[in-house]
Amino acid sequence: MNKRIPTYPFPVNEFYKSVALAIEETMEAIQxxxxxxxxxxxxxxxxxxxxxxxxxxxxxxxxxxxxxxxxVADSGERKTATDKLVMKPIYDxxxxxxxxxxxATEQYEVEHGFWEIxxxxxxxxxxxxxxxxNDTTELRQRFAMHKAAEPVKPACNRMxxxxxxxxxxxxxxxGDGKSIAMLSDEGATLLKSGAFRNSAxxxxxxxxxxMIMLDRADEVVQVTDPxxxxxxxxxxxxxxDFLKTKNSTARxxxxxxxxxxxxxxxTQGYRAATELTGEEPVHGANILAFHKRxxxxxxxxxxxxxxxxxxxxxxxxxxxxxxxxxETYDMIEPQLAKGRAYHSIRDAASKTMxxxxxxxxxxxxxxxxxxxxxxxxxxxxxxxxxxFYHDEFREKFGDHNDLPQDEKDARALMEYMRTKYWVRCRxxxxxxxxxxxxxxRHQSRFVAALDLLEEEDVIxxxxxxxxxxxKLVIEFNPDFFDRPGAL
Numbered sequence: 001m002n003k004r005i006p007t008y009p010f011p012v013n014e015f016y017k018s019v020a021l022a023i024e025e026t027m028e029a030i031q032x033x034x035x036x037x038x039x040x041x042x043x044x045x046x047x048x049x050x051x052x053x054x055x056x057x058x059x060x061x062x063x064x065x066x067x068x069x070x071x072v073a074d075s076g077e078r079k080t081a082t083d084k085l086v087m088k089p090i091y092d093x094x095x096x097x098x099x100x101x102x103x104a105t106e107q108y109e110v111e112h113g114f115w116e117i118x119x120x121x122x123x124x125x126x127x128x129x130x131x132x133x134n135d136t137t138e139l140r141q142r143f144a145m146h147k148a149a150e151p152v153k154p155a156c157n158r159m160x161x162x163x164x165x166x167x168x169x170x171x172x173x174x175g176d177g178k179s180i181a182m183l184s185d186e187g188a189t190l191l192k193s194g195a196f197r198n199s200a201x202x203x204x205x206x207x208x209x210x211m212i213m214l215d216r217a218d219e220v221v222q223v224t225d226p227x228x229x230x231x232x233x234x235x236x237x238x239x240x241d242f243l244k245t246k247n248s249t250a251r252x253x254x255x256x257x258x259x260x261x262x263x264x265x266x267t268q269g270y271r272a273a274t275e276l277t278g279e280e281p282v283h284g285a286n287i288l289a290f291h292k293r294x295x296x297x298x299x300x301x302x303x304x305x306x307x308x309x310x311x312x313x314x315x316x317x318x319x320x321x322x323x324x325x326x327e328t329y330d331m332i333e334p335q336l337a338k339g340r341a342y343h344s345i346r347d348a349a350s351k352t353m354x355x356x357x358x359x360x361x362x363x364x365x366x367x368x369x370x371x372x373x374x375x376x377x378x379x380x381x382x383x384x385x386x387x388f389y390h391d392e393f394r395e396k397f398g399d400h401n402d403l404p405q406d407e408k409d410a411r412a413l414m415e416y417m418r419t420k421y422w423v424r425c426r427x428x429x430x431x432x433x434x435x436x437x438x439x440x441r442h443q444s445r446f447v448a449a450l451d452l453l454e455e456e457d458v459i460x461x462x463x464x465x466x467x468x469x470x471k472l473v474i475e476f477n478p479d480f481f482d483r484p485g486a487l
Contacts, residue, residue, distance in 0.1 A: 012034060026040075037086070040086040043069050054312050058325050072261075074236055092295075115150055174223055184233070257347035406452050412440060416439050417434065422476055
């Protein structure tokens with residue numbers, strides 16, 4: 001899979017401080033790639049918030065605060081360890097639901113067994129009375145009362161859908177206001193599942209209309225106001241297999257466009273000597289604070305639902321935030337046209353601001369910001385995070401011919417500098433040598449490409465007198481050149 005030139009770090013500091021510290025603490029404890037860890041945190045925040053809030057877009061359409069997230073990372077990148085640590089409150093909740101369901105089912109079986117014994121006794125009495133020709137009026141009333149008192153089988157109140165068939169997904173969201181998650185740190189299982197074979201249902205759940213009518217072979221299921229967070233991690237080769245068989249339909253249906261997508265570069269070979277020990281990952285103070293916030297939101301949700309309240313707060317943008325939303329939208333929209341930068345990913349780019357709005361709503365609610373107005377600063381954070389995922393999607397699925405000329409030239413120059421100099425332990429090179437022998441010889445294009453690389457801190461152009469002569473040299477930034485997957 002191609003990687004961007006240069007490869008940028010995930011903008012962790014765009015999360016509010018408490019979450020950013022927890023992300024950094026997790027990265028230090030597990031030493032997994034930054035985007036993998038941050039996306040796991042965003043998954044947990046989406047699950048915790050999706051039942052509570054929606055966001056009103058500037059054009060008066062309401063969108064849910066639920067995300068679809070995909071992370072491509074190879075074996076050994078500590079996907080499972082990250083998932084286990086970050087999502088612990090979710091899995092603890094799921095176990096508590098399972099235990100409660102098991103206890104309720106056992107009680108139901110006892111009560112229903114006794115009810116069946118009573119049914120048989122009443123039936124025998126009715127049969128005997130009819131055989132004798134006696135009046136059965138009282139028995140009819142008794143029989144009706146008994147039927148009405150039949151114990152009801154408890155519902156399985158679960159948050160994580162384990163049955164990834166389409167029928168299992170439909171059963172999980174059936175009813176009013178169901179909020180669920182489909183999660184996997186081995187995403188190949190999900191991608192091969194029945195639910196993924198028909199992406200239309202998943203598309204509907206992402207849009208979360210007030211009502212969905214889903215046709216099944218034996219009945220029509222009505223789903224009201226559902227919420228679904230969908231997140232998977234998958235190895236690159238398995239994801240490539242999926243793309244070979246499903247890419248055209250997944251893109252054409254708009255399914256992949258609904259995801260925030262990342263393929264972080266590996267940390268293998270760059271991790272500290274200390275390894276994870278034992279089965280339980282380290283829980284630092286910031287991670288525990290993150291867990292506490294997730295648990296508090298889930299408990300408040302359950303209490304509200306227990307009282308029959310499935311309503312959601314609708315967050316709105318402030319005047320300044322609306323202006324930022326429109327400014328960003330107006331910058332993106334022209335790039336969707338043929339021959340422009342986002343034409344080949346216009347399906348995803350057209351959803352950028354809706355996804356940014358969802359993330360802004362999640363940031364606002366998870367942070368516990370008072371009121372129902374999302375301020376400009378929160379939206380800007382969300383736009384910056386969404387921009388990272390947008391670039392990742394563009395790198396994987398976009399046509400590089402759509403890239404601006406300076407970015408294409410910058411890619412070519414960085415690849416040349418790395419293979420020509422860096423791998424030979426050269427930390428700098430003469431500017432004129434790269435200009436004369438490199439892949440970009442047109443003067444103005446060469447200058448524009450260097451300016452872009454210098455602006456992004458990939459290189460630095462300095463006078464050669466620092467090395468004893470007077471020409472210009474290009475210094476290479478190890479943070480980009482000495483990291484795997486930078487090209």
